[in-house]
Amino acid sequence: MTEVLSAPHSMEFPYTRSTGPMVGAFLTGLRDRRVLGVRDSAGRVVVPPPEYDAGTAAVLPADELIEVASEGVVTSWSWNPKPRLGQPFEQPFAWVLVQLDGADTGLLHALDAPRDAIRTGMRVRIRWAEEPVGFIKDIACFEPAP
């Protein structure tokens, strides 16, 4: 009797996450179609704003956030040939790191553009969700800037 058994096994739970002031302020900004970052100890404007400074471990000020543009430049990208449950698109799409104007770091999200058109350095802008609710998916994706 060498045949063995197997069966599908799913784990599913809607986690309820309290955001704290920094993440909350960033998400509140998204709901208002504004992107906020914070200046770290090295002088960089970091987006999304981390709660703590990577270099000094200091608490970063959630009440001194800096608004950056909703348009910026692609600093790296990859093609996702096999979209998975929960990702921004169901068809193959590109992931991008985008340095928004006014920011010094990259924001990770999806880009809606033909694969052939995508280049590092290309200008892109945020396509907002129709009804932002205060969630990272309020940014529906990036799209090429006109």
Added chain:
Amino acid sequence: MRDVAVVSFAQSATRRDQTRNEVEILLPVLREAMAPTGLTTHDIGFTCSGSSDYLAGQAFAFVSALDAVGPWPPIQESHVEMDGAWALYEAWVRLQHGDIDTALVYAFGKSSPGDVARVLSLQLDPYVTGPLWPDAISLAALQARAFLEAGHDEKDLARVVARSRRNAVGNPHAQLSGDIDEATLLDEPLYADPLRMHDCPPISDGAAVVVLAAGDKARELCERPAWIRGIDHRIDVQALGSRDLSQSASTRLAGEKAGVGGRADLAELHAPFSHQELIVAEALGLDETATSINPSGGALASNPVMVAGLVRIGEAARRLSAGEGERAVAHATSGPALQQNLVCVLEATS
């Protein structure tokens, strides 16, 4: 620091294993690692393991795995929710106390029950990145692009893959091996552009076991022990957009602290994606012309998640003990796009 050495190493064949559970995979490997030492569970001073509950979707996976050891009468034991390389680090620390002379380290993991690339996205910050579910392959590909555009060529990636496949021919535990030239590899279509399928690791289930011993005990148990001359680990910030993805600052720092000094006869680098091997080698100052890199084929040939880092240390040590060199560097990684890295320098002399 007290001299501690790897005196024995064993690993399972790595493949999708749809018949055995983790305990069943681990048990024969434990036996194989213990056999040459003549030790039993009761002779071991400290036991430490590494694994992750999320791989197979069961809380407390390590609890049933402990049963494989036969921890009776009760043993001194600990567990890290990390790759087994960090369990080895904890065991090395424990051996420094001087009251015990041997330690057993094991790691196990089945990547095949779930979609491991998607499971790993649960490592990301759960507020602004995790909810997008970026999978591990997509993130590695973002890193690969940053690396390539920092002045590297895709031929470099193909060279890494070709060497891995070629080296893996001599490794009975590897999943992927063969004699493929670089041109053939570059003819294959892009998959997660800029990565091709062969730049990504296979899905592997497996277990690995290392026996450590200190001082005279190591010399007693092993003809040519692989002495740990330095071991250190460091972590970078997680957010991919906040680090220079074309380099690995934490690997560089860990390498300095571990005393790599750019010298090694061989190196086993835990690089599940081809470009990561080049990033890690560069951070450690290792040169392919002077150092045999991933003689086992590395993680591109088999990548049991939570195990593959420990395998690197085991493989490096095994080769030194077999006389393939006198000095080796082993490396393990954890987290998205090489976030956390461990470096271990080993030496063996006759």
Added chain:
Amino acid sequence: MTAEPITGIVTPIRLDYTYTPGTSPSQFLRGMKEGRILGRRCPSCAKVYVPPRGGCPMCGVEFAEEVRVADTGTLVTFAVVNVNFANRVIDLPYVSGEVRFDGSDTTSMVLVQGIPVDQVRMGMRVKAHWLPRDEWDFTFANIDYVEPLDEPDADYESYKEFV
């Protein structure tokens, strides 16, 4: 109207796996499918495990022979449960017992029925009540519950080591 600032989010997580119980547990589950409790004996300490996993956890060796275990046993200890948890809905109160099936050296957690809750005793002799045969599946849950046997209670000393 100014909307309240965001203080919380909900992130649904769903992961899908293919679960494989393993070689030894599969044999046990196949036995259950046929209405038989199959344990395995440790070649070193001779104890019989139900259900068997990879190997004997006390000795660290793989199991040897398969042993058919009786579906009668002794209730070694129990809890009276007055609240329903998770997805299990049973008339309250009920007894969750630990039964050592005759021939086994481990205990199994199983429901105790067929007797008023306040009359359940440690040492009580019990017998498995199986689901109807056409409902048998690859699961220990084929034993719906255990019920009292018309036998004298076991002597405390005889089951003390399982408590």
Added chain:
Amino acid sequence: MSGQLAAVLGTGQTKHVAKRDDVSIAGLVREAADRALEDAGLTYADIDAVVIGKAPDMFEGVMMPELYLAEALGAIGKPLIRVHTAGSVGGSTAIVATHLVQAGVHERVLTVAFEKQSESNAMWALSIKIPFSQPLVAGAGGYFAPIIRGYIRKADAPLDTGFQVVLKDRLNALKNPYAHLHQPDISMEQIIESPLLWDPIRYAETCPSSDGAAAMVIGSERAADASSRPVAWIHGTAVRSEPTMGAGRDRVNPHAGRDCAKAVYAEAGITDPFREIDCAEIYVPFSWFEPMWLENLGFAEEGTGWKMVHDGTTALDGDLPINMSGGVLSSNPIGASGMIRFLEVANQVRGTAGEHQVDGARKALGHAYGGGSQFFAMWVVGKDKPK
């Protein structure tokens, strides 16, 4: 004895509550870490490495959350280790941190443990249905109640023993500002009338479900000597594990617990624990585990632990005060609960425990256990530097 001397330089914990909805996971962890550093008079720059522990990742739905927490822990560019040994994890995490110092690897290590149970639901996470397996018939209480029944039978203990433990712990909790449950009106009557969930366990005899974090700074002898704050010297640490499913394993008085206690006393040079230990914080998630562990820890002969509960030995003003902080019965952020035990006894010997301070405590035991009573972690800390 193993390695070099080590001491607790500072401790910190959060106010444990059912739901900390004002902070992120990082914010929760950070609050305890900040307090520990402040208590030690140190900053993140003084820390060489971080050791973090928590129970299953499924509680928060983040896989290996230490990766995301690295910057909150001030660990960027430093070694960061994540420990997971089930319920004992808070204790074993502190021990890994101690070992790093005793081994001479680091001077000062920050160790943190946490659980933010309100992100999910522990009952859900602990009862995920695995194919082919029985659903756990009745939750954690369903697993432990039969063991308690076994203890009552073996020790022939009076049935109100558990009530006495709860009353003591909940009254102690009133003296601890960080405790989750503050029940000023708690009475024996209230406990007896609380619903009988898993006979013999009543609702009042179970631990709450808490969000919380705990942290300590562990330093070398040199670091401790240089500190201007009171320190707790670590006299001994021990861990022991045994199999969950072992045939014939004694779950009432587990072998691993007995061995672990023997080992920690030996390392601390203790020959008569009842006389030499001034107080202890032990992991009691259900009331009856106090008398069970008193026996397992060698404070009482087998079958007699309950007598110490009834005669007031374990009261705050007794000969061997137990769970002065209110214990797990008053606060249970699962992954942190073990570390809170370790931290509370460190505060006792430092003389910084506040209202629940035991006068003149010089030597104290911290204890944690987990799994099916199979993983144990303990330490003995003292006011005086070990000889």
